[in-house]
Amino acid sequence: MKQIILTGDRPTGRLHVGHYVGSLKERVKLQNSKRFDEIYIMIADAQALTDNAEHPEKVRQNIMQVALDYLACGIDPEKSTIFVQSMVPELTELTFYYMNLVTVSRVQRNPTVKAEIQQRNFEASIPVGFFCYPISQAADITAFRATAVPVGEDQLPMLEQCKEIVHKFNTVYGETLTEPEIILPENAACLRLPGIDGKAKMSKSLGNCIYLSDEPETIKKKIMSMFTDPNHLRIEDPGKVEGNPVFIYLDAFCRPEHFTEFWSDYSCLDELKDHYRRGGLGDVKVKRFLNDVMQAELQPIRERRKMWEQRLPELYELLEEGCKVARKKAAETLQEVRHSMKIDYFEDRNLLK
Numbered sequence: 001m002k003q004i005i006l007t008g009d010r011p012t013g014r015l016h017v018g019h020y021v022g023s024l025k026e027r028v029k030l031q032n033s034k035r036f037d038e039i040y041i042m043i044a045d046a047q048a049l050t051d052n053a054e055h056p057e058k059v060r061q062n063i064m065q066v067a068l069d070y071l072a073c074g075i076d077p078e079k080s081t082i083f084v085q086s087m088v089p090e091l092t093e094l095t096f097y098y099m100n101l102v103t104v105s106r107v108q109r110n111p112t113v114k115a116e117i118q119q120r121n122f123e124a125s126i127p128v129g130f131f132c133y134p135i136s137q138a139a140d141i142t143a144f145r146a147t148a149v150p151v152g153e154d155q156l157p158m159l160e161q162c163k164e165i166v167h168k169f170n171t172v173y174g175e176t177l178t179e180p181e182i183i184l185p186e187n188a189a190c191l192r193l194p195g196i197d198g199k200a201k202m203s204k205s206l207g208n209c210i211y212l213s214d215e216p217e218t219i220k221k222k223i224m225s226m227f228t229d230p231n232h233l234r235i236e237d238p239g240k241v242e243g244n245p246v247f248i249y250l251d252a253f254c255r256p257e258h259f260t261e262f263w264s265d266y267s268c269l270d271e272l273k274d275h276y277r278r279g280g281l282g283d284v285k286v287k288r289f290l291n292d293v294m295q296a297e298l299q300p301i302r303e304r305r306k307m308w309e310q311r312l313p314e315l316y317e318l319l320e321e322g323c324k325v326a327r328k329k330a331a332e333t334l335q336e337v338r339h340s341m342k343i344d345y346f347e348d349r350n351l352l353k
C-alpha cells in the first residue's frame, strides 16, 4: 500500500513555535525520511471559514503567510504538494456524503469541538458549518488516501472521528476508504507548548505566541518576559521545573550540543534542572540560555522565510500547481466513492437495465 501523508493548518494567522514543535518539525522529518510516496500539506481555508465566515479577508491574507511558514520550516515543494483546501471542491462533496454517516450526538461528544465551542462562546449559536468540520476533516484525510496524519495532539479526536467514518463507510458501501494513523511528536514537551504567559496553549487570540517570523529582538523580549515558577522569588529559593514554561521550552528545544555551545557550566538539561531545583540559579540566566537555544533554532527558519518572501510569484505558482495535483487525487477518490455508493449513474448504462 502506498504511504501517504495529508495534514494541514487553518490560515488564521502566522504559524508559531507551538505549531513548529507540535507538528511542523515532525512533518519535515517525515518528508525527508523517504518513507512516503506522496505528501500533501493543505492550507485549510474552508475550515478556517467555519468560524470566520465574517472575516474572509483575514483568511485570504494568511494563505501566503502560512505557505511561507511551511517553506521556512523546510517543507520542500519538490517532495511535498502544498495546496489550498477550497480549491479542491471534491472535498466538499465528500463531506456531504459523509454527513449521513455521523450522528449529531457523536459530533457533540467530540472533545475538540466541545472545547472550541466554549472558547468561541458559540454555545447558543453554533454555525452548522463549524459543527460539521470534523466531518469535513475526514473528507480531507480520506480524499488523499492518507495513511499518516502528522498533527498536534489537539487533533486526536478528529482522527478518531475520521477512523469511525472510514469504518462506517466501508461497512455500508464496501471496502473503499483508507484508515489513517495519527503521528504525534515523541517528545512530551512538544505535544502542547504553553504560551509565554504560562497559559496551557499558545494562541494568537491570547497574544502569548512566539512566531516563526519574529525578529531576533522580539523573540528575546518575549523570552525574557516569560512566566516561570511564581514561588521562585529570590535566586537562593528552590525552583520548580514542572509546569514552568521556561523549562518546558527547554525540554522542547534544547539539545546537549547547546550546552557545549552556549553554557558549558552544565553538560545536560538534567544537570541544569537539578541546580534550579536546589536553588541558587536565577531565572534570568536560564532565560538567556533559552534565548540562545531558540535563536539558534529559529534563525535558519527566519532566513529561509525571508528568501521566499523575495520569491512570492514563484510561491504563488507553486500553490496553484499544488492545487491542480491535489484536485486530481481527490477526484479519483471521489469517483471511487460514488461508485461504491452506486451513485455513478452515467459511468455505465446500468440505469437502462
Ligand code: TRP
Binding pocket: 006, 007, 008, 009, 010, 044, 047, 136, 137, 140, 141, 149, 151, 155
Ligand atoms: N484542524 C486543523 C487545524 O485546526 C486543520 C486541518 C483541516 C487538518 N483538515 C485537516 C489537519 C486534515 C490534518 C488533516 O489546524
